[in-house]
Amino acid sequence: NAGVMQNPRHLVRRRGQEARLRCSPMKGHSHVYWYRQLPEEGLKFMVYLQKENIIDESGMPKERFSAEFPKEGPSILRIQQVVRGDSAAYFCASSPGLEREQYFGPGTRLTVT
Amino acid sequence: DQQVKQNSPSLSVQEGRISILNCDYTNSMFDYFLWYKKYPAEGPTFLISISSIKDKNEDGRFTVFLNKSAKHLSLHIVPSQPGDSAVYFCAATLSGSARQLTFGSGTQLTVLP
Secondary structure, X not given: OOOOEEXXXXXXXXXXXXXXXXXXXXXXXXXXXXXXXXXXXXXXEEEEEEOOEEEEOOOOOOOOEEEXXXXXXXXXXXXXXXXXXXXXXXXXXXXXXXXXXXXXXXXXXXXXX | OOOEEOOXXXXXXXXXXXXXXXXXXXXXXXXXXXXXEEOOOOOOEEEEEEEOOOOEEEEOOEEEEEEOOOOEEEEEEOOOOHHHOEEEEEEEEEOOOOOOOEEOOOEEEEEEO
């Protein structure tokens, strides 16, 4: 049973470009979460999605960030017009449903130059 | 406002001895707690969890203790092994539809051979 997959693992963008991060949940999991980890800090919640629905985006910055989880295909976290402060590790997690445990992917390390 | 705190950024323990990692929380609405282990350049790996209706949960070498009145939990690893060297994150979640995990800042455990 494959785990949570994220790609790319590393992404370098210049200031002002767009970053697209992809996440495929574990098989049978219909809940997806995105977290961000800045250097020397813990993970911070960004957004919680189910198929075709955003359930909770209370941790998402109001501008430039968006997320989707379409009926078919991976979940996408999109960052428009990236700035240096967006440089971080972005982790996706999934869960099957009612269970509280979330299972994490390997992360995407975004570097903005 | 840090709702989940891990006050020890690092801990060193001799191989074979007990490792005790501590975590405090401030939000009394949290009702489920989890511990994750994280190696560099990888995603967090789920270790063990505990519901607020319990005060102890054990899984092999790992035991989590919860003291609700003190809003404190701890992870015990016995016996500690060099492969346990990693960053350990405590996380908490609320009941209901708010599924986001609130993480502490982590404790770097080093098990010395």
